[in-house]
Amino acid sequence: MITKPSELTGSEYIKEEGLTCQLDTGIDNIFDTEEGRKILSCIQCGTCVGTCPYGEHMEYPPRRIIRMLRGGMIDEIFTTDSLLKCVACYACMVKCPRGIRLSDVLLPIVKEQTLANLKQIPAELQSSLQNTLRYGNPMGESSRRRVNWIKSSPSPVPVMSEIKRPVDVLWFVECYTSYYSRGQDNSKALARLMNALGIDFAVLGNEEKCAGDCGQLTWESGLFETLTDYNMEIFRKYKFNRIITGDTHAFNAFRIRYPLYGFDYKVEHTTPFIARYLDQLKPKLKKKLDYTVTYHDACCLGRRAGFYEEGRELLKAIPGVNLVEMTHNRTNSICCGGGGGGMWLDTYFKEKGMERLSERRIKEAIATGADVLAVSCPYEIYRFEDALKTVDHDKPMIVRDVVELLAESLEETDDER
């Protein structure tokens, strides 16, 4: 059952969740904020550490960080790499019995200081942050090639700067879904769905740059603000009613950090967005897909935003799909390990002898006996397809975004035939 309203504006998100900190909130003034008062109420129960996927690898896990902060010993934490291991999965935050918003405020601040104090930033992370600043995407691709995927899309994808008219839906495509081939599959599937549903949409094309969520999660505020200013400027150029994005990290940035910079558009992730069209879509899902599917809850969409059922309702609408659950699901889902900069720390984590979280997760998916692991976040396609290469499994498994499966089940139109 879907009961949650899915489309809110920036200021409505702030109203719903309350503003816990300001742009200038830092380690020195955190106790002056509402969040600081919550931190003072910590009962040191250790739920944050127990649920943290890398808690056992941190010398100073969240509970101890709070204690050290209270005791005036926070600087000691910055001499370790503990918080570099935080993948911003929100598990500690959603389970905290005192409602402390660890992953929203304190942990990113500590992570920023940790990075600043690190003798050497892991090379992979460093280059992706530099790329994002220089090229507007972490892979260092040319910004002029961002729109190229459209050329190979069977369904038309209008670009704002070309159509020169207001649209209903501005689709913020994001990096992985623009440049990488499996990401492009996802984008093409969404384009096909939106065309089939008669949605008036357009993309920003080469004008778009990374929303910067992972910059924000590492509290790389300089980088994040550059991207925020840039994207806000582009948004102001055009007229549209709402923004959608298939990237849960961009969605996260638009919900949580952009409103602090005055962002007040209606914004929605594509999974709940398409779920709103379920009645219209259902009759068009003609092709039977005989798959057993298990659904992975993306952290930023599920735990952080509470959209657990939308992806499942969409999957159940596909004829022939048999939906099964992994042991850890919904609130208790296990992160793919890609958040908070984790996407570019795999090598570093491996050096530290830490298991890749995508492997831990894929083992649960394999245990369900499913044919398909369905996801709602473009990071996950890569991480899980990669993990499948290293984790033993007898039965073949594929990884698909929910929109890809919907598009696969969609009846073919005359044009497409």
Next chain:
Amino acid sequence: MMKGNNHEPLRIGFYICHCGTNIASVVDVEKVAETVKTLPNVVVSRDYKYMCSDPGQDLIQKDIRDNKLNRVVVAACSPLLHEETFRKAIGRTNLNPYFFHMVNIREHNAWVHESREEATYKAIELSVGAIRRVSEHKSLERKKIDINQNVLILGGGIAGINAALTIADSGKKVYLVERDPSIGGHMAKFDKTFPTLDCAACILTPKMSAVKSHPNITLWTYSEMLDVDGFIGNYNVKIRRKPRYVNEELCTGCQECVDACVFKNPKFPDEFNLGLSKRKPIYLPFPQATPLVAVVDPENCLELKTGKCKKTCVEACGERNAIDFEQTEKIEEIEVGAILVATGFKTFDPARVPYYGYGVFPNVYTALEIERMINAAGPTNGEVLGRDGKKPRRIGIIHCVGSRDENTNRWCSRVCCLYSLKLAHLLKERTGADIYSFYIDMRTPGKSMEEFYNRIAEEGINLIRGRVADIYPENGENNGNGALVLQAEDTLISRVLKVPVDMVVLSTGLEPQTDAQEIRRKVNMSCSAEGFYLEKHPKLAPVSTFADGVFIAGCCQGPKDIPDTVSQSGAAAAEAMKLIDKGYVELEPNTAVVEEDFCSGCKSCIPLCPFNAISFEEERRKALINEALCKGCGTCTASCPSGSIRQNLFEDDQIFNEIDGILQDGLFERGLVTNGDNPYNIERNQSSERRCAESQSQ
């Protein structure tokens, strides 16, 4: 000389209290007394360290006699605390106690202001208002109303049982109403009780039978309160008695009907064992059920569902002829003087903490389920077995499930630490398993409780300080077989533990009953934010409520253990007896009164009254206010279109006089205070100047 309404010259006494330093440190009490002394008709004006003390009261009484005072004003704390004290003191002289008014200069002034000058000025303003007000006060009498001598007790758990026996033993008649087919409540489900580890049934069942056989107790089980009407001392209550399809008078509890039922095997979830065992459509709730009478479950009884049963039960009952499929719901109407609410609690539903896997992993149980399982009369005859039929070798106990958590319930449920320790002991005793008990803080207050904690710790329970954050199958497969891993940080050594166990016990917290709000509305009580019933005062009136004549006891007021529940129910019984034993109740005279000459009979006041105190006299077409029900809230007075409702102690003259006094410029204008522009010799600062200017311009 101005005259009061009893046509005698006004002689007012004014008293201002230091309240130690509570008031005097902020308000210049001497200055206030001096200033008030200059007002017309004020004969005496004094300040005193503690007005509420005996010497303070004597001072007032002496002045009334010596100076022939006929009005008294005391400026002190809140009238909630001492209005009654001073009225009584005045009542001991010849003066009517309602020729008195109290000014709150502590809570409303000294405790909330910092500027001595401004606070002193405010105290003078308020005092002048009171002096002006009290001039218009009238002599009022308290009315006495007889009290019905019966008491209604809602809820037949240990709180209701204990209160019923206490009141009944004193010779009063008690109606004990219980929703379930048997009394006993949660306590009847427990195996042993902490900290003494004595058997719950052994101490409870004698009390249950005493209730059943007591000549002064009318016991109605399987019954609910439908409706309450009336007022303190005189409540009319309707009780719905659900049909159990077995005649209580005729049934002997022999259970031959149960054996004879056409359902050969028990098939339906047994409520008393929380669904861990099965029962038939005709059943006895549990072996010690009181009354010991069978019940028919109409949802599943073949005869009641289809009318086509062989009725082997009726045959087995034979000449006793106790089974009666024609039985219908019965409404009883009773009159009582007091109502004692002891409706208890419900346990938290742990499915609301999804990561503990209750309802997903078969071997995750609630603590109450384990109580039943440990009990010799329980579903497994006391043997502790997992749902896979295996005896657990390792058992995890998780504290604070649905307690101390913003995502579920914020309060500490108070009993879970201790019952978890008790279960740790019992489980170890029964199974020899290794016990891992995960707690946040170990809370063991109360007599002998810390010693109990010490004893259990010495038995070798693994006590781990850390809240379990995740539960998952050890073998990675979600098929219910094999061990479950409890993942938690041991916060005392800062290490993440992954403890494999065969059985998990969730120590669920206590919550208000699902229908707590319905009952609250029916008897007009209040509730605290979490939904437990609100006591009149947390320290000094812990079993009274804001509804006069309604008392509370046990967990409906908040989580507590059996010793506290029994103490509280004794207190509530005493309060109820205090009320009814007096035989009458005195009503405050601050009620609303209809001036019938002016009442147009428009009835607009009737639906507005929150206490249903106003009725309509059809013959004379006038509104009529029941003084016993009226709480003096003023709603009708303010809303009456013809202004024909007035309220004692809140008459227009009294209120306007008080306002005039506070806005003292009104006094100047009317020439009632004439000694200069600034009769009080107070340095007015800018803000008070501005305030005066504003009030003049209006």
